[in-house]
Amino acid sequence: MTAPLIVQDEGPASEGPAYEGAAYEGAACEGLLPATRRALLRRVAVGQAEGRAPSLVGAVMRDGRMVWSAGRGSVDGHVPGARTQYRIGSITKTFVAVLVLRLRDEGLIDLGDPLREHLDVPEGGDATIAQLLAHTAGLAAEPRGPWWERTDGALRPELADLFGERPQRHPEGRLFHYSNTGYALLGALVERLRGDDWFEVLRREVLVPLGMDRTTYGPEAPYAPGWAVHPWADVLLPEPAVDTGRMAPAGQLWSTAEDLCRFAAFLLDGDERVLAASSVAEMRSAETAPQGPEWAGAYGLGLQLARRDGRFLFGHTGSMPGFVCTLWVSPAEGVAGVALGNRTNLFEVGPVAADLVGTVAEHEPRLPEPWRPLGPAIPELLALTGPWYWGATAFVLRLEADGGFDLSPAGDGGRGARFRAEGDGTWTGLDGYYAGETLRVVRAEDGSVSHLDIGTFAFTREPYAGEGVPGGVDEGGWRPAAP
Incomplete structure (x- = not known):
């Protein structure tokens, strides 16, 4: 496939299934x-031009x-569209991570297992499997030999x-060090x-169920060729598109804007055919300290x-020579948002x-979901809602549709969580300080609720009241300040 030395064609796309509706407004705008x-x-136009x-x-x-979707510029004489393939580089890693999480969910591995x-x-x-997924295994960033992306x-x-000679650059688990290997x-x-x-x-377990028929190991027409752009002149140099072999899980795949939207x-x-929503949410929980001077x-x-x-x-993000x-x-x-370009080191794509x-x-702005009342409420759960106190700090416990709870501070300060x-009558924290911690209802001898235990912290119906307060409550009770 060839391309003109200096791309000028920004006219409408030609007709046909490969470029259907691919002119400026792309394949979809409804x-x-x-x-x-x-x-x-x-x-998109500014990103392509600048x-x-x-x-x-x-x-x-x-x-x-x-x-x-919208395409700008030219691919083989046509304005590219949502089904035009580009090489997606390190986005391949996210697909591999999905496969690893599937192995975990099937019980074949634990993320804490050492790889050996x-x-x-x-x-x-x-290194543990989780450390490899999160780039904290301490391995060298690149494999030995010549530049693997071009050989x-x-x-x-x-x-x-x-x-190579020094494959381990940092102790396992110490810090984030991006590793293609x-x-x-x-x-x-x-x-x-x-x-x-x-x-x-990947094709069998992820791409087919999600309908991603244009995500492939190698390029399939229509696809964009990879180019290097001269820094001081508007001329192009073709980049090689090699089969990276053992390194392929780090950046081999080709895909399209349409497939990446899927x-x-x-x-x-999530999608129960591929990975549950809870496992997908786990993927986006930070495993490393924030990066960069702004911790962003x-x-x-x-x-x-x-x-x-x-x-x-x-x-x-993803990059390979030419993409x-x-x-x-x-x-x-x-x-x-998805952006795909076919030039090496196109830093403008990230912001696009x-x-x-x-x-x-x-x-x-997104409209909130319509408020709807819950179905039939379980009286025992309804009785737990309302104000609770951790010491003298006020919280509100709300019942949610799935039988879960939302704990929110009633004023300034305090740690909230969902x-x-x-199935055993307890609740597990999903976020914040209480992520993974257990909420239990502690009952008195007569069966009434004494307090809530959340990771050993006692929440009572009144500030520092009841038998559930660790260390007890002073017999003199609340009093004015000492003179």
Whole structure:
């Protein structure tokens, strides 16, 4: 596939299924207001022009489906569309992480297991699976030998061929150090436990159920070729697109804006055919300290976490020679932005995807779900709602539709959390300080409720009242300040 030396064609896309509706407004624009669509289009156009990208595609997912996409520039003489493939680089890692979480949910591994318990590896075996997922295994960032992204994977046919003289750069679990080699090991783990090639496992267990028919191991037309853009002249140099072999789980995949919108919807809400919502939510919990001087980013289990313009985002960036792409999701807004470009080191792509999210959120703020009353309330649970006190600090406990509870401070200060109902009459904390801690109802001898125990902290119906207060309560009770 060839491309013109200097891309100028920004006209309408040609007809046909590969480019259907792919002109400026892309393959989808239903559900967004005209002013929003215009603002989104301008952001993509500015990113392509100022980034000097041969082509750039942007897309927006909202509430589970792609609602807008636009392409700028040229791919083989056509404006690219939502089904034009680009290489997605390290977004591949998030797909591999999904496969690993599936193994965990099936009971085949525990995230705390050292890798050597499941895979015979020359290096990295003492790191836990969770550490490999979160880039805290301490492994070298890159494999040995020449630049792996531009050289054939046949140069490193075995796992032992990935490691140079100093494969362990930091102690396991000490700090975040991004490692492409670590994800090569995770891909090998999937192959070992599934008895099949990692991409075939991915295709069967993730891509097919999610309807991602344009996410592939290698490029399938229509696809964008990778280019390097000269820094001081508007001319192009082709980049190689090699099969990276053992390193493929770190950045091999090709995909489209449309497919990545489907993947974003899955990462937002889960899909029981692939991974439960609770496991997907676990992926976006920070496993590392925030990164950068502003502490604005961190890493979960195969997902990058960021805070931009006060908005929490999760997703991943990806790059390979000739390609850069970004996927960011705002759980608060139910919106994702996708941007894919075909030039090396196109740093403008990252802000484009995040700005698409921000544009939709600002132009069309999410409407709250309609309030609806609960179904028949269980009296025993209803009796637990209302004010509670940790010492003299007031909280309010609210019953939720699924039988869980929401504990919120009644005033300033205090640690709130949501709690999931368990089958044994207890509740488990889902976030904040009480994540993973147990809420129990403690009853007096006559069966009445004495207090709530949350991770050993006693919550009583009145400030420092009742037999459940550790250390007891002074017999003199509350009194004026001493003179």
